[in-house]
Every structure is written in structure tokens, then in C-alpha cells.
Amino acid sequence: MSFKVGIVGLPNVGKSTLFKALTRKQVDIANYPFCTIEPNVGTVAVPDFRLQKLNDFYNSAKIVPTVIEFVDIAGLVKGAHEGQGLGNKFLSHIREVDAICQVIRAFHDPNVIHVDGKVDPISDLEVINLELVFADEDSVKKRLASLESELKGGKEKALLKTKETLLKIKEGLEKGVMAAALGLDEEEKFLIKELNLLSLKPTLYALNVAEEDVKIDKKEILQKFNLPLDLEKVILVSAKIESELAELPPEEAKNYLKELGLEESGLDKLIRASYHELNLVTFFTAGPKEAHAWTIVRGTMAPQAAGKIHTDFERGFIAAEVINWKDLLDAGGDVGAKEKGLIRLEGKEYVMQDGDVVEFRFNV
Numbered sequence: 001m002s003f004k005v006g007i008v009g010l011p012n013v014g015k016s017t018l019f020k021a022l023t024r025k026q027v028d029i030a031n032y033p034f035c036t037i038e039p040n041v042g043t044v045a046v047p048d049f050r051l052q053k054l055n056d057f058y059n060s061a062k063i064v065p066t067v068i069e070f071v072d073i074a075g076l077v078k079g080a081h082e083g084q085g086l087g088n089k090f091l092s093h094i095r096e097v098d099a100i101c102q103v104i105r106a107f108h109d110p111n112v113i114h115v116d117g118k119v120d121p122i123s124d125l126e127v128i129n130l131e132l133v134f135a136d137e138d139s140v141k142k143r144l145a146s147l148e149s150e151l152k153g154g155k156e157k158a159l160l161k162t163k164e165t166l167l168k169i170k171e172g173l174e175k176g177v178m179a180a181a182l183g184l185d186e187e188e189k190f191l192i193k194e195l196n197l198l199s200l201k202p203t204l205y206a207l208n209v210a211e212e213d214v215k216i217d218k219k220e221i222l223q224k225f226n227l228p229l230d231l232e233k234v235i236l237v238s239a240k241i242e243s244e245l246a247e248l249p250p251e252e253a254k255n256y257l258k259e260l261g262l263e264e265s266g267l268d269k270l271i272r273a274s275y276h277e278l279n280l281v282t283f284f285t286a287g288p289k290e291a292h293a294w295t296i297v298r299g300t301m302a303p304q305a306a307g308k309i310h311t312d313f314e315r316g317f318i319a320a321e322v323i324n325w326k327d328l329l330d331a332g333g334d335v336g337a338k339e340k341g342l343i344r345l346e347g348k349e350y351v352m353q354d355g356d357v358v359e360f361r362f363n364v
Helices: 015-023 049-058 087-095 121-152 157-174 186-191 218-224 239-246 250-260 266-277 302-309 311-315 325-330 334-339
Strands: 004-008 040-045 067-072 099-106 203-209 234-237 280-286 291-297 317-324 344-346 356-362
Touching (some): 004 087, 015 067, 015 266, 049 280, 049 291, 099 266, 121 157, 157 186, 203 218, 203 266, 218 234, 234 239, 239 250, 239 266, 291 302, 302 311, 302 317, 311 317, 311 356, 325 334
Parallel strands (some): 004 067, 004 099, 203 234, 280 356
Antiparallel strands (some): 317 344, 317 356
């Protein structure tokens, strides 16, 4: 199962430039709107120092990181839900992703044109959010209409609850409120899951800033542009710096970051933040043959985690030998960890934790 993050925003905010740096994949980039027509997709390794440490310890022959797919979706414009620009086609592309990363332009450069002729991050944010809201409003109205005919056949409790939920969402959307801000509970989300609402998707905000602003505190940038965003969901990136880093060999890129006074690239932060926003965690299998990171949704139990490696592991699951990655290394490896009683034997009800190193026991 792959997890997809859609990179969205108005035309010419730096989406495709960031995507190219992110995936080191050649995409068509030009200084005019709608350069991207079909979405480009790139699979990106999630930076994880724990995997590298396990690899170094075991001197593994192979290292396999966990990954996320990023989708570069063409620029939205005001009226997209009515077919403006390239309209509904791109809204449908957004509907297919698991989370959204909104790229917002927060720099001035007369050489890079803006689709609205001015740089106004608040306006850009409102345009994107309203297009998602309008598209969702249309979906909700259509579902309510079809639900009426279903209810004529009998007032099933689930259908009535679904109608109640849809009316709640419709009321919010009509006021311009994103579905994610309506405080829906898990039952309500389940009932309307089939609609795949755009404004309900987990969302991050990548502020594409000037080179000199990349080291500024996020709070300062939000205040500078009066952006009403959750600080935890904001990542500062400079598309210009990231595109330069992408052209350099790893060691040179590391030195360039040091010269800039940065500990890591903005894109590494973005990848990890996307992983976190998707509510994902990582467990590891490690040894001389391979150090492997595996992606699971937070709350996954041991048998289902085993099934990520092979379906036979889940079917024949007996138990899991589990230890935290740091405890394993601090104990000097498997032998030392067993001597100290640090390796636990967990059963079918065990909920996997981020950073677990595990060996599954199973019947073939």
C-alpha cells in the first residue's frame, strides 16, 4: 500500500520546482501557468537516521528505506470547480491522494509572474481552500439527493445518521468552513468516507520563501504575511535553494547546507512532516543481509504489521520478538539485548510502536 501526498497550489508558486528537487525527477517546468497538465508522480525515501544506524551496526548488505509518493498536481485557479483553468480534472487528481501539501508563495520576484498579478499569500490560500470547499459542497449535495431516494425504501438508522452528517458538513461548507474544521468524529468520517472529501484530507503548508528568509522562525513569516495557519503544519522551503541542492552530490549538498547555516534541507523536513501528517509510523527488520524500514498506520497490531512483509506472516502469525531500536544498539546487538532481557515476546494484540525492531514468528 503506497501513501500519496498531492502538491497543490496556484500556478507559478514553485510546486514543480520543489517537486523536481524532491524527487530528482525531470519534470517540465516553465515560467507560465498550466505547464503541468498530467500529474507527475515520484517516490521519495523518508529520511530516517535510525535506519542508517541499524545499517551501520549490522554492516547490512542492503538498506531499504520507507517511502512516500508525491504527486505534482497542476495549478488551481479561482473557479476551478466550475471548470476554470484546467478545473475539475485536477480536482479529481487531488481526490486520489491521501494528504495535501499546499505550496504558498511567500516571496517577491518581478521575474516570476503570478497568475493574479500580485503576491498575496492570504489570497492564494483562500482561493485554494475555497475551490476545495466548493468541490466538496457539490459532492455533498449530490450524495444528499441520492440519499433521499434510498431513504424512501426505509429509514435505516445508518442512512439517517449519514444524512445528519452530510447536512452538518453542508452547513459548514456553505459558510466556507473546511470539513476538517467541523470536528467530525470517527463514525461520521466513516459514514462519508466514500465521498473522499478534499477539505477533509490531512493538509500541510509549504511556504516557498526567499533565500534570506529560510532561516527565519516560522512564526515570524506567518506574522509577516498575516497567515492564519497552525504552526505545526507549516514548513519553510526555498525552491531556489532546494533546486540547487538537488543538483549536487550528497557530500557537496551537505557542505552547502552548512555554509547556509542549515542543519537539514527544507525538503527533508517536508517529507518527514508529510509522513507524520499521514499518521504513519516505522518499524524495522535488521541484520547482516538487510536493514529495512516498514511503513504502517499508527495503531497497527503485530499480525497486520507482519503482513506488510509477507501475507504468509500475517496468516501464520504466532508472536513477535520486539525491542526499541536504541535499546538494541545500546545493548550491543541481539545477544546483549537477550542477556539483559530487553527483547519482549508480544502476541496478536500488541500495537506496534514507532522505532520497534522486530522478528516475527509464524507458521508456514
